[in-house]
Amino acid sequence: MQNEIINILPNDKDYVIGFADMGDLIRDHYPFRYAIAIGKRLDDTIIDEIENGPTAAYYELYKSTNDELNGVAAKISRFLEQNAIPCVPIQSTMTDSDLSERFAATLRLNFSHKMAATRAGLGWIGKTDLLVSEKFGPRVRLATVLTDHRFEKPGVPFTESRCGNCNICVDACPGQAANGRLWKDTLDRDVFYDAFKCRDACRRLSIERLDRKIHICGICVSVCPYGKRSTQEG
Numbered sequence: 001m002q003n004e005i006i007n008i009l010p011n012d013k014d015y016v017i018g019f020a021d022m023g024d025l026i027r028d029h030y031p032f033r034y035a036i037a038i039g040k041r042l043d044d045t046i047i048d049e050i051e052n053g054p055t056a057a058y059y060e061l062y063k064s065t066n067d068e069l070n071g072v073a074a075k076i077s078r079f080l081e082q083n084a085i086p087c088v089p090i091q092s093t094m095t096d097s098d099l100s101e102r103f104a105a106t107l108r109l110n111f112s113h114k115m116a117a118t119r120a121g122l123g124w125i126g127k128t129d130l131l132v133s134e135k136f137g138p139r140v141r142l143a144t145v146l147t148d149h150r151f152e153k154p155g156v157p158f159t160e161s162r163c164g165n166c167n168i169c170v171d172a173c174p175g176q177a178a179n180g181r182l183w184k185d186t187l188d189r190d191v192f193y194d195a196f197k198c199r200d201a202c203r204r205l206s207i208e209r210l211d212r213k214i215h216i217c218g219i220c221v222s223v224c225p226y227g228k229r230s231t232q233e234g
């Protein structure tokens with residue numbers, strides 16, 4: 001079953017996939033225990049160019065990557081359904097129904113793609129709260145499919161950060177959103193990273209550089225040495 005799912009990916013050069021046992025982590029909101037975490041690599045040339053803030057090319061890449069990921073998640077869901085396995089794809093982006101009062105007050109959705117990715121063994125959470133994948137660093141966008149099918153070979157979860165003393169993303173963040181503490185899976189987001197400061201900086205840079213009232217930045221994605229290392233390795 002896992003190999004058949006892996007074969008649904010368009011290629012293995014630009015994608016990572018992992019299988020997670022979520023235990024009770026999402027039980028309050030979803031009647032599923034297992035997750036398929038999917039990451040799509042972001043184009044290195046475009047990511048290298050956003051070291052000082054977002055560009056029009058990055059905004060286009062953000063939209064096209066969401067579309068591609070949603071398509072892959074839908075394909076995997078169709079395959080599971082054809083095999084009579086209940087599942088639900090979680091979109092890469094937010095939908096209008098996500099924009100609740102609770103979200104406005106917390107900037108938290110009921111589902112975290114990054115949590116599925118760490119549980120699937122794809123990577124850890126960096127100091128500016130990005131999923132740093134072993135293969136492509138933070139240069140990935142994510143989508144997830146939830147299911148109640150128990151996979152034969154789930155990934156080994158990451159439970160702590162591998163960022164060590166590196167503070168490059170912390171120093172580069174235009175919103176000064178992170179305080180440099182290392183993530184582990186018992187540490188809440190708000191202890192090491194301020195999502196509101198991040199959002200304010202995303203908004204300011206999107207207006208200044210793209211003349212749009214959106215929230216994109218990407219500087220932390222661009223400067224991470226793990227992502228740059230994956231560029232050098234091709």
Ligand code: B12
Pocket residue numbers: 025062091092093094107108109110111112113114115116118119125128129130131132138139140141142143185186187188189190195196198199202215216217218220221
């Ligand atoms: C709301 C949101 C925002 C908010 C708040 C961001 C935040 N970090 O919480 C704002 C507007 C600020 C924002 C900004 C950006 N965002 Co945004 N955003 C989201 C969204 C829609 C929900 C995030 C959420 O609910 N967070 C709530 C907290 C609690 O969860 P979390 O931060 O996701 O992860 C925590 C837990 O998962 C926990 N955890 C992880 N493993 C485990 C295991 C266990 C056992 C436990 C208990 C906990 C645990 O660790 C994390 C830190 O505490 C997600 C999509 C999604 N549904 O996941 C995208 C997402 C996080 N954003 C993304 C991106 C790329 C960005 C930007 C770079 C914008 C841009 N495109 O230019 C910036 C920078 C963000 C940053 N440095 O984190 C990507 C991140 C990809 C990656 N490699 O990590 C996501 C996943 C979208 C996607 N489909 O790929 N975003």
